[in-house]
Amino acid sequence: MKFHQTTLKDAMLIDLERRGDDRGFFARTFCVDEFAANGLPTEFVQQNTSYSANKGTLRGMHFQRAPHGEDKLIRCLRGAIVDIIIDLRPDSPTYKKWEAFELNDENKRQLLVPKGFGHGFQTVSDHVEVTYLVTAKYTPSAEGGVRWNDPAFGITWPLEPTDMSDKDKTWPDFAG
Incomplete structure (x- = not known):
């Protein structure tokens, strides 16, 4: 794996090192030693997956409040x-x-x-499957979020959202 710092402190983009032949390829998506050497979490307690049928679906912006905060390792398996x-x-x-x-x-x-x-995230193709590992179990009482179009952040999304949960549409303005 190749680890790349992002512009945000502690966030990391990870490229897989594929080894291929006529059959396809093989790559590691996680290695405790490589993650530890890069200062990343090494213990994941849950794996989640989501499927979105339609391009433009928006999911987020989610987090869990301390002490139930979670690191997430996100990967798109199908689509974009x-x-x-x-x-x-x-x-x-x-x-x-x-x-x-x-x-x-x-x-x-x-x-x-x-x-x-x-x-x-927002889907930019139809039929998208995303998986992610997390370092903490989901705790409903610790769930939080910020609205996708909160003016406190000015996020530029690639598309006008087509599908979104009622909860994600109505998170309150950020008060931090």
Whole structure:
């Protein structure tokens, strides 16, 4: 794996090192030693997956409040997404800054989203499947979010959203 710092403190983009032949390819998506050597989490307790049928579907921006914060390792298995993260850690030098990453079934990239970040994505193709490992179990009472179009962040999404949950449409204005 090749690890690349992003413009946001502690967030990491990870390229797989594919080894291929006539059958296809092989690549590691996680190695405890390589993650530890890059200062990344090495213990994941849950794996989640989502499927979105339609291009333009928007999911997010989600986080879990401390002490239930979770690091996430995101990967798009089918189709393509633009994944957006926001640093919501008040003591961070990149506080309230956001960055976007294209993850798709061709580039095979992964994104490590640190705890304390808001996370969401928009599908830019139909029939999208995303999987992610998390370092903490989902705790409903710790769930939080910021609205996809909150003026506090000015996120530029690739498309006008076509599908979104009622909860994601109605998160309150950011009060940080």
